[in-house]
Amino acid sequence: MTNRTLRQVVVYAAVCLAILLVPTFVDDPFILNKYSRYLALGILAIALSLSWGYTGILNLGQATSFGLGSYCMAMMLKLRTVPVHTGSEGLPDFMVWNNVETLPWFWFPFHSLTAGLFLGIAIPVVFSMLLGWFIFRGRVTGVYVAIITLAVLVVVNLLIIDQQRYTGGFNGITDLAQLEIFGLTFDAYGSSSYYLIAGALTVCLFLALAITKSKVGLILQAIRDHEARVRYFGYDVAYFKIFALSVSAGIAGVGGMLYTIVMEFASPTFLGVSLSLGVVIWVAVGGRQSLLGAALGAIVVTGMQGALSESETFLDTWSLIMGFAFVLVVLFMPKGLAGAVEALYARVFGKGEKAKSIARKAEGGLAKPASEPGGAE
């Protein structure tokens, strides 16, 4: 087991290093910006892998946390734009257009850089804690969790669109300043932003890996397998699930903040249903039970989407091609790319018949129906 952990750490570190080295080969600011965007989405995928792949919480509202983080960053950067673009006393331009005269109270904390960065993580975490408390103390499980989280996403999304005076509505928050920390400016099209995001991806990846390797991670996986059984060992399942959901929300919040930096705006689509469901597909393709797999799944799928939709040949057919690719993955690699790689590794390097038989079974797709805990006894 320790061998496996070591192997994982080495692979994770190698991939992160490779990602960090990209700017030495790529000079084009447009491409760097595109890659940074994929990496930010990769962070979002790590968050979903932690809650879905490891704990079995299918959070269809993962984009809620992502969007909240993204708006926090946008609000903070909006208050730092040069006065030309703002109204009197630094009032954001869209508020002026909407006849708002004073800055609403919830914008005040975003005058401070530290508070803005802190809230970008804290707001999604606290929000998920509250949501998790209601869902998991009430012992809601399975598909109902997916429905509730999706519904909450839609509500938050509508709320933001509806409160145009304070949030910019459909247009979102645009025309932002560049983030500046310790005299370092993070230009959306420069390598500095890329390094920032690649670094954040590395930190999130290893943080999540550490959690899954701790005993908490083991208990989370046990909850995924057979929730009811875990209770009879004395673990408070609800708290463990709330913990998983909140950590995952924090990571998604980081992803959202970084996404705002590369996109240079925040928009209601960042907490839209299509993004939120998209993450589920990326994570399924990459392998939901592998953090790295999920992150790479997001990068590969969004990268492919980008490449296909931009090429002239596939202009009309790219979404069809993507759909076909998803179907193939789900049919032939139920554990995603990461599962396929692992099975291959076990087959090539596996010692003895036992390892091989495990590999065969894993490859054959131990496609069990999502275990419905509680009904088992």
Added chain:
Amino acid sequence: MSGGENGHLVLDNVAIDFNGFRAVDGLNLNVARGELRCLIGPNGAGKTTALDMICGKAKPTSGVISFEGAVLNNMEEHAIARCGIGRKFQVPSVFRELTVQENLDVAYCRHTSILGNLVRFGSGADLDSLEKLAELVGLEDYLEMPAGYLSHGQTQWLEFALLLAQDPELILMDEPTAGMTAQETKKTADLFLRLKGRHTLIVVEHDMGFVKEIGEKISVMHQGKLLAEGSVEEIERDREVRAAYLGSGGISGA
């Protein structure tokens, strides 16, 4: 039999009502520390429901369940487990995607908080003792195998190992020998006799041969009530039990 005294495990006039159906109706049970108690009775007598109420899976409608003086009635399952009560279910309940070793690690639950477990890496438990456990139940060669690949018999033994890793004071067993070969049943009986004394055991069983082998005191349930209680011989002689459950052949004939 009023069970008001401050005993080890006491069920005092416990009843449960499922939408008008009283699965257990005024059950009194008093189990002493270290005892191995067999709970028998025809299907639908309320044996499993009685275990469910002790471990918190079902909440009694009336009556009092107490363990070591603590009233369990309104506690959540995890709180009851922390009091030292472990349960083996009728249907095999292991963590299928985790390896045997990981299953045992989860079951080793001296610390149940999140923060405490966040800084615990690798095997939280004493590795040697978990391996010994695996050896005891014949799974030492399968430590790295996902539990989902084990055979039915092996899964049963893994469950025993989980309970031993959890090391609760009171162990509730629901039909432990279901689907076992005669040889395995014998091995199970040996295990139970070894656990007796250090742990309190309540065993629900249909296999009367097994009950005869391990049982010192038997409680017979019928239609949600306690019908009789006593040694194997006493139960065999009891007219009412024969009429309700055992039939004229006695325990060996059932």
